[in-house]
Amino acid sequence: MVRAAVLPEQGSRLEVADIVLGAPGPGRVRVEVAAAGVCHSDLSLANGTLRQPVPAVLGHEGAGVVVEVGEGVTSVEPGDHVLLNWSPPCRDCWFCGIGEPHLCERAAEWADIAHATLPDGTELYPGLGAGAFAEQTIVPRAAPSRSRRTSRWPRPPCWAAPC
Numbered sequence: 476m477v478r479a480a481v482l483p484e485q486g487s488r489l490e491v492a493d494i495v496l497g498a499p500g501p502g503r504v505r506v507e508v509a510a511a512g513v514c515h516s517d518l519s520l521a522n523g524t525l526r527q528p529v530p531a532v533l534g535h536e537g538a539g540v541v542v543e544v545g546e547g548v549t550s551v552e553p554g555d556h557v558l559l560n561w562s563p564p565c566r567d568c569w570f571c572g573i574g575e576p577h578l579c580e581r582a583a584e585w586a587d588i589a590h591a592t593l594p595d596g597t598e599l600y601p602g603l604g605a606g607a608f609a610e611q612t613i614v615p616r617a618a619p620s621r622s623r624r625t626s627r628w629p630r631p632p633c634w635a636a637p638c
């Protein structure tokens with residue numbers, strides 16, 4: 476289990492809780508989160524201005540280190556330092572096929588696919604497909620982009636240990 480800031484329902488406050496992440500499935504990547512920004516979109520997802528399946532782990536501006544990759548993932552490997560792209564492209568639709576992933580028809584669907592559970596088995600949904608307000612998250616393979624090694628690593632994210 477890892478700790479996460481969980482949004483139980485829209486309009487409620489975030490609660491720090493243990494969550495369960497399985498091994499990454501095909502096309503998925505498990506990332507140890509080193510830092511996550513707090514964006515106004517997180518507030519909009521939390522207060523109901525934007526649609527968000529719940530319970531959810533918000534946080535879509537994260538960076539960290541790849542821990543494990545699922546079957547078929549060749550773009551990153553364990554140990555890579557990465558940035559997380561929110562609403563990543565699917566790599567399968569027509570727009571992705573013609574090299575226009577920024578127009579991906581399915582990029583918003585990741586937020587509707589559970590990526591973790593609470594200890595009682597309740598499914599958790601990742602805000603904008605990222606779920607970065609957690610010690611670790613599981614994201615689609617197109618989400619992590621390799622970055623330079625971050626000088627802040629392994630400092631914990633601010634929500635876990637105020638800096």
Ligand SMILES: [Zn+2]
Pocket residue numbers: 514515516517535536
């Ligand atoms: Zn944002």
Ligand SMILES: [Zn+2]
Pocket residue numbers: 564565566567568569570571576578579580581582
């Ligand atoms: Zn696509």
